[in-house]
Amino acid sequence: MARVQEWYGPHTSTAAEWPLDALLLAKGTTTVSVVLPARDEERTVGDIVRVIRRDLVERTPLVNEILVVDSNSTDATAARAAAAGARVVAQDAVLSQLPPLTGKGEALWKGLAATSGDIVVFVDADLRDFGAHFVTGLLGPLLVDPDIQFVKGAYERPFTGADGVPRRGGGGRVTELVARPLLNMFWPELAGFAQPLGGEYAGRRAILEQVPFVTEYGVEFGLLVDLLELAGLDALAQVDLGTRAHTHQSTTALGRMAGQILQTAWSRLERQGRLFTAEPPAHTLLQFGLDGQADLVDVAVAERPPLASLVHEEDVA
Numbered sequence: 001m002a003r004v005q006e007w008y009g010p011h012t013s014t015a016a017e018w019p020l021d022a023l024l025l026a027k028g029t030t031t032v033s034v035v036l037p038a039r040d041e042e043r044t045v046g047d048i049v050r051v052i053r054r055d056l057v058e059r060t061p062l063v064n065e066i067l068v069v070d071s072n073s074t075d076a077t078a079a080r081a082a083a084a085g086a087r088v089v090a091q092d093a094v095l096s097q098l099p100p101l102t103g104k105g106e107a108l109w110k111g112l113a114a115t116s117g118d119i120v121v122f123v124d125a126d127l128r129d130f131g132a133h134f135v136t137g138l139l140g141p142l143l144v145d146p147d148i149q150f151v152k153g154a155y156e157r158p159f160t161g162a163d164g165v166p167r168r169g170g171g172g173r174v175t176e177l178v179a180r181p182l183l184n185m186f187w188p189e190l191a192g193f194a195q196p197l198g199g200e201y202a203g204r205r206a207i208l209e210q211v212p213f214v215t216e217y218g219v220e221f222g223l224l225v226d227l228l229e230l231a232g233l234d235a236l237a238q239v240d241l242g243t244r245a246h247t248h249q250s251t252t253a254l255g256r257m258a259g260q261i262l263q264t265a266w267s268r269l270e271r272q273g274r275l276f277t278a279e280p281p282a283h284t285l286l287q288f289g290l291d292g293q294a295d296l297v298d299v300a301v302a303e304r305p306p307l308a309s310l311v312h313e314e315d316v317a
């Protein structure tokens, strides 16, 4: 990872380079919010919240608030998160005067709106073997270097199949097959990010409120491209957090995710004046299952405007 910085940027470090005592000193009056978007994560959300609360709230006051955004869960996600010590909000209850949108990007935007920390850390709620270093690693560059605005986690991503045996390097399928080639083709300055789609990242509120949030699974791709344009590569960093294991979706679900990411990339190429089309791309995706089954799905994405643009007090409840 260290060689990456020499060749491609961005600023690259490891979680171990950001020890907790140094972060506590650097924190000063800076406040920190951790936001976990969670849809049907009852099995894992509680453990993640408990670790953050125990290690980074109770033992050492690094984190000021932990928010779980219940993203229309149908299981006990909200109850498990609350029992573990998180504040929980229903995704559609935040800024409820606005028509609700859907997906992970909506959950994250609502989480940003419903918290107040100067720095916001986003952590997926389906992680296994989560450690507090995920949060401290992401906070390090932001608490120590005022020029850094946004930090992505980097990690090895094992793939755990139906047999329950994790295999090194098999995870991040949409990253390897879609996002990385796209970024290298059109945004090569971002080629040095090992995990552009990773769900663990942190940023200064002041900059996160200046960019739109793409809904669904386009949010990570959109944020990286938009923040590069707004802040420049020198304001972006990545921190090696070790290994990240999570609950995997099916290939069919990742096909939809890939479609959403392609829609997001297309929108940014158009917005940046690099692509001109007679008509917008289709956003339907015909997927073929087994036994002749076929499903026509919609991979359209929408986007929430920069939070800062909701200038009227009544817009930000």
Ligand SMILES: O=c1ccn([C@@H]2O[C@H](COP(=O)(O)OP(=O)(O)O)[C@@H](O)[C@H]2O)c(=O)[nH]1
Pocket (backbone or CB within 6 Å): 036, 037, 038, 039, 040, 041, 069, 071, 102, 103, 104, 107, 123, 124, 125, 126, 199, 246, 247, 248, 249
């Ligand atoms: O509509 C959604 C979809 C996903 N998520 C959450 O976003 C994170 C990443 O989603 P997922 O695990 O489905 O994506 P993957 O990691 O498989 O790419 C998880 O905490 C999900 O619970 C969410 O809050 N709302």
Ligand SMILES: O=C(O)[C@@H](COP(=O)(O)O)O[C@H]1O[C@H](CO)[C@@H](O)[C@H](O)[C@H]1O
Pocket (backbone or CB within 6 Å): 104, 124, 157, 158, 159, 170, 171, 172, 173, 174, 175, 176, 197, 198, 199, 200, 217, 218, 219, 220, 221, 246, 247, 248, 249, 254, 257
């Ligand atoms: O990186 C990827 O390819 C996908 C799927 O990962 P796996 O192949 O299931 O390990 O996972 C990420 O992508 C999503 C879209 O950006 C993010 O929202 C997830 O947090 C992230 O896990």
